Amino acid sequence: MASDNALSQILTTQQMRDAEQRIFDAGMPEFDLMQLASGRAAEWVRRIAAGRSVTVLCGPGNNGGDGYVIAHCLQKAGLEVTIVAPEAPKTPSAKQALALWGDDVLTSGGSVQGEVFVDCLFGSGLTRKLSGEHSLLLRDLAERHQMAIALDVPSGIASDSGAVLNERLPRFDVTLALGAWKFAHCLLPARDKMGTQRLVPIGVSALEEAAVRVTKPKLAPPAFADHKYSRGLAAIVGGDMPGASVLAAQAAMRAGAGYVKLAVHEAPNAGPELVVDTSHVRVALDDKRINAVLIGPGLARHEGSIKALETALKCKGALVLDADALHLVEPHMLDPQMSVLATPHDGELDALCRKFAIVADGRMARAKALAAMSGMVICAKGPDTIIASPQGEVAIAPPAPSWLSIAGTGDVLAGIAVSRMANGSDPFTAACEAVWLHGEAARICGPAFTSLELAQSVGRALARCL
Numbered sequence: 404m405a406s407d408n409a410l411s412q413i414l415t416t417q418q419m420r421d422a423e424q425r426i427f428d429a430g431m432p433e434f435d436l437m438q439l440a441s442g443r444a445a446e447w448v449r450r451i452a453a454g455r456s457v458t459v460l461c462g463p464g465n466n467g468g469d470g471y472v473i474a475h476c477l478q479k480a481g482l483e484v485t486i487v488a489p490e491a492p493k494t495p496s497a498k499q500a501l502a503l504w505g506d507d508v509l510t511s512g513g514s515v516q517g518e519v520f521v522d523c524l525f526g527s528g529l530t531r532k533l534s535g536e537h538s539l540l541l542r543d544l545a546e547r548h549q550m551a552i553a554l555d556v557p558s559g560i561a562s563d564s565g566a567v568l569n570e571r572l573p574r575f576d577v578t579l580a581l582g583a584w585k586f587a588h589c590l591l592p593a594r595d596k597m598g599t600q601r602l603v604p605i606g607v608s609a610l611e612e613a614a615v616r617v618t619k620p621k622l623a624p625p626a627f628a629d630h631k632y633s634r635g636l637a638a639i640v641g642g643d644m645p646g647a648s649v650l651a652a653q654a655a656m657r658a659g660a661g662y663v664k665l666a667v668h669e670a671p672n673a674g675p676e677l678v679v680d681t682s683h684v685r686v687a688l689d690d691k692r693i694n695a696v697l698i699g700p701g702l703a704r705h706e707g708s709i710k711a712l713e714t715a716l717k718c719k720g721a722l723v724l725d726a727d728a729l730h731l732v733e734p735h736m737l738d739p740q741m742s743v744l745a746t747p748h749d750g751e752l753d754a755l756c757r758k759f760a761i762v763a764d765g766r767m768a769r770a771k772a773l774a775a776m777s778g779m780v781i782c783a784k785g786p787d788t789i790i791a792s793p794q795g796e797v798a799i800a801p802p803a804p805s806w807l808s809i810a811g812t813g814d815v816l817a818g819i820a821v822s823r824m825a826n827g828s829d830p831f832t833a834a835c836e837a838v839w840l841h842g843e844a845a846r847i848c849g850p851a852f853t854s855l856e857l858a859q860s861v862g863r864a865l866a867r868c869l
């Protein structure tokens with residue numbers, strides 16, 4: 404498992420430096436690590452270039468040092484290579500790398516006509532926005548080549564926040580992350596600049612406190628002796644707009660729970676496979692066998708909804724709060740003994756942060772602070788979904804199809820999550836599993852699907868995790 408975690412962990416610049424330091428302390432000289440990292444990155448560039456000429460833009464730090472080594476490896480492999488370096492190397496390893504290259508270096512890019520461009524101007528050590536001169540050089544070279552590859556982090560992007568510091572930065576076709584993922588590889592707007600991403604492993608070990616990328620969960624089929632209650636009973640509380648809770652239930656039935664019950668005051672037009680309980684929500688939820696409850700999708704916001712939410716909160720078990728429930732819940736209503744997962748989109752995250760008096764910059768900081776303050780696991784959903792636990796764990800979803808940007812997909816996500824929690828997953832694990840299954844269901848659907856089709860694909864997504 405440790406090696407799996409090392410490949411999915413997301414490190415800050417400081418954590419990356421500490422990890423490198425541990426490698427140096429274990430006896431590897433700094434320049435050897437640069438040669439190892441750059442040699443492996445060069446192999447990616449060589450395959451992508453497929454015989455085409457390569458231009459490498461080198462900066463003054465170790466990202467630039469990597470560039471000189473990559474250029475050297477590619478030249479040795481027989482490719483035509485040009486280096487543009489507006490500044491001389493400053494670090495000892497970058498100076499050694501220039502010496503290894505030992506050939507001409509252009510200080511401006513005006514006359515360069517290559518086919519594949521590699522950006523090694525700045526990487527994780529970028530501390531401020533690019534100067535006008537650097538920004539223009541980068542854009543100009545990227546535009547004059549057929550394709551652009553960024554080494555580690557594209558220049559002009561803040562590694563720890565994913566902020567894009569300059570306007571009109573190029574969009575890269577490929578980004579090669581060195582040693583570990585950085586937050587910029589996972590968060591918008593940076594991720595949108597990076598094209599296809601590949602991780603170049605260099606032997607960094609797994610860090611217990613590191614954030615991780617959500618990876619495919621390993622799920623088990625039901626045991627031979629299992630029955631519907633041992634697999635988990637999930638109750639979904641519907642409201643004035645029952646369509647949303649039907650979508651959640653359709654997803655929940657395919658995500659692991661053995662029994663999904665929809666509690667609504669009026670039976671919706673749904674298939675015979677769905678168990679609908681139209682008794683009062685107090686009666687419907689008064690069942691000790693219920694393992695997890697979802698409330699929020701289609702609930703509406705009125706006195707009756709608050710009563711339903713209070714009833715759900717009295718169940719004392721596992722709870723998923725979504726949509727309207729996130730607007731209705733108040734800090735004093737939450738019992739610290741409960742396992743609660745909240746699945747807010749950006750507007751709902753804002754509303755929750757106001758209620759819990761959270762003041763923090765950026766979605767990740769807000770999700771982490773809200774989780775710590777409220778005791779809930781927060782799944783801040785969006786194109787770069789962030790999952791944060793009260794204990795400080797953080798997971799970020801890998802890219803999912805942009806076709807998910809339709810109404811109803813949030814209801815499907817909440818339905819998967821409550822099913823996983825009824826099946827026994829803790830809220831943080833359930834959120835990671837749900838996010839992965841949701842993305843995979845969208846990939847199975849292909850372009851332009853409905854939310855019901857998405858819910859109906861969850862079973863096939865789950866099959867890929869067995």
Ligand SMILES: NC(=O)C1=CN([C@@H]2O[C@H](COP(=O)(O)OP(=O)(O)OC[C@H]3O[C@@H](n4cnc5c(N)ncnc54)[C@H](OP(=O)(O)O)[C@@H]3O)[C@@H](O)[C@H]2O)[C@H](O)CC1
Pocket residue numbers: 419423436437440441462463464465466467468469493494524525526527528529530531532533534554555556581582583605
């Ligand atoms: N991940 C690994 O295990 C390895 C990574 N390597 C590579 O090293 C870089 C990080 O190298 P580092 O030297 O820390 O940083 P950079 O090369 O990104 O640049 C830092 C230098 O640039 C100056 N700076 C910062 N921002 C700007 C700016 N906007 N304009 C001009 N200059 C800037 C900074 O100095 P200041 O004092 O001026 O701030 C530094 O001189 C990582 O990305 C990998 O590519 C290694 O190869 C080993 C393995």
Ligand SMILES: [K+]
Pocket residue numbers: 466522523524525526553554555556557558
């Ligand atoms: K770079």
